[in-house]
Amino acid sequence: QSALSQPASVSGSPGQSITISCSGTSGDVGGYNYVSWYQQNPGKAPKLLIYKVSDRPSGVPDRFSGSKSGTTASLTISGLQAEDEADYYCCSFTSISTLVFGGGTKVTVL
Amino acid sequence: QVQLQESGPGLVKPAETLSLTCTVSGGSVTRDYWNWIRQPAGGQLEWIGRIYSTATTNYNPSLKSRVTMSLDTSKNQFSLRLSAVTPADAALYYCARGHYDVMTGYYINSWGPGTVVTVSS
Numbered sequence: 035q036s037a038l039s040q041p042a043s044v045s046g047s048p049g050q051s052i053t054i055s056c057s058g059t060s061g062d063v064g065g066y067n068y069v070s071w072y073q074q075n076p077g078k079a080p081k082l083l084i085y086k087v088s089d090r091p092s093g094v095p096d097r098f099s100g101s102k103s104g105t106t107a108s109l110t111i112s113g114l115q116a117e118d119e120a121d122y123y124c125c126s127f128t129s130i131s132t133l134v135f136g137g138g139t140k141v142t143v144l
Numbered sequence: 145q146v147q148l149q150e151s152g153p154g155l156v157k158p159a160e161t162l163s164l165t166c167t168v169s170g171g172s173v174t175r176d177y178w179n180w181i182r183q184p185a186g187g188q189l190e191w192i193g194r195i196y197s198t199a200t201t202n203y204n205p206s207l208k209s210r211v212t213m214s215l216d217t218s219k220n221q222f223s224l225r226l227s228a229v230t231p232a233d234a235a236l237y238y239c240a241r242g243h244y245d246v247m248t249g250y251y252i253n254s255w256g257p258g259t260v261v262t263v264s265s
Contacts, residue, residue, distance in 0.1 A: 035205055037188065068249035072189075079238060079255035080189065086249040123189050127250045131202045133179070133191040133242075 038063065038124055038136035045142040046114045054139045056107040056124030062134055064105035068127035071100055071109045074138075075120045083122075084109060111141070119143045146171035148239050148256035155262050156233075162226040162261055166239030171254075173197065173215050177242035178222040179252060180213065182235040190235075194242055195222055234263045 039057040046052040056063065056071075063069055069087045072080035082091055084100040087107060097112040107126070111118055124136040152164035166178070180192040193203035195213040203211045212225040226233060241254040 037190075066249070068251070070249075070251040072252070079258055080252075081255075082251060082253050085251035085253075089248070091253070125189075125191075125252070130205070132204060133194070133250070133252075135181075135189040135191060138188045 035062075035128060035130070035132060035134050038126060038134055040122075040124060040136040040139045042137070043140045043142065045144055046111075047144045048114055048116060050114050051110060051112045052114060052141065053111075054109045054122055054124075054141070056109070056126075056136050058105050058107070058126055058134070060105060061129040062105075062126040063102065063107050063124075065129055066127045067102070069100070069102060069107040070125045071098075071107075072123045072125065073120050074123065080123060114143055116143050146241055146254045148241065148254060150237060150239050150256045150259035152259060152261075154260055155264065156229050157265050158230055158263055159228055162224070162229050162233065162263075164224045164237055164239070164259065164261070166222050166224075166256060168220045168222070168241075171241065172217075173220050173222055174217055177244060177250075178213075178215070179240045179242050180224045181238045181240055181252070181255075182233075183238070183258075184235045187235075192224065192226075192237075229263050231263045234261060236260050 071084040074080040088100040174197045179194040236258040238258045239256045244250040
C-alpha cells in the first residue's frame with residue numbers, strides 16, 4: 035500500500051488559516067469515512083486531532099477541523115497559533131483492513 | 145486512562161529478529177485493537193500491523209512476510225516480532241491502541257512513548 039500524499043510543508047502567519055491536503059485512492063480515503071489526523075511535536079508521540087473525517091476528541095480546540103471530498107481529505111487550522119507548529123499526519127483505514135498514513139506535513143508559523 | 149510502554153532490545157543485528165513488547169495499564173488487551181507503528185529518524189509514520197483481542201491480525205502488506213504479532217492476556221501485553229531485519233528497519237517503534245465502532249470508525253487514540261531500535265552488527 036502506498037502512503038497517502040501530503041504536502042511536505044505548509045506555513046502561515048499567526049491568526050491565518052491553513053489547509054493541509056491528504057490525497058489517497060478509492061481503496062482508502064475515498065472508500066471510507068475513517069480518516070484521522072494526528073499532530074506530532076518534536077520528540078513526542080503523535081496526538082489524535084480528528085477522527086471519522088471531521089470529529090474532534092474532547093480537548094482538541096475547535097479551530098482544528100477536517101473534511102473530505104472524493105479521495106482527498108483536508109485538515110484546516112483556523113486562527114493559527116505559534117503552538118500549532120508541528121508535524122501533521124493523516125491516516126486512513128483501507129479496503130484490506132489495514133491503516134495507511136500520509137507522508138506528513140510540517141507546519142511553520144511565520 | 146490507558147498507558148502503554150514499549151520494551152525490548154535497542155540493538156538488533158542484521159538478519160536477526162526484532163522482538164518488542166508493549167505493556168498496557170489502565171485498560172485491557174481483551175478489548176480494542178493493538179497496533180505497532182514505526183518512524184525512522186526524521187521520517188514518516190509507517191503502520192506495521194494490529195491485533196485484536198481474538199488474536200485476529202492485520203499486517204502492512206509490505207511487511208507481512210516478516211511480521212508476527214501476539215497477545216498475552218495474562219500479562220496484559222502484546223508483542224511484535226519482525227524477522228530478517230536490515231538497516232531499513234531501524235526506527236522509533238510505537239505501540240498504540242486503536243478504537244473501532246461503526247459510529248466513530250477506526251482511529252489510534254493512545255500511544256506509547258516509543259522505543260528506538262538500531263540495526264547494526
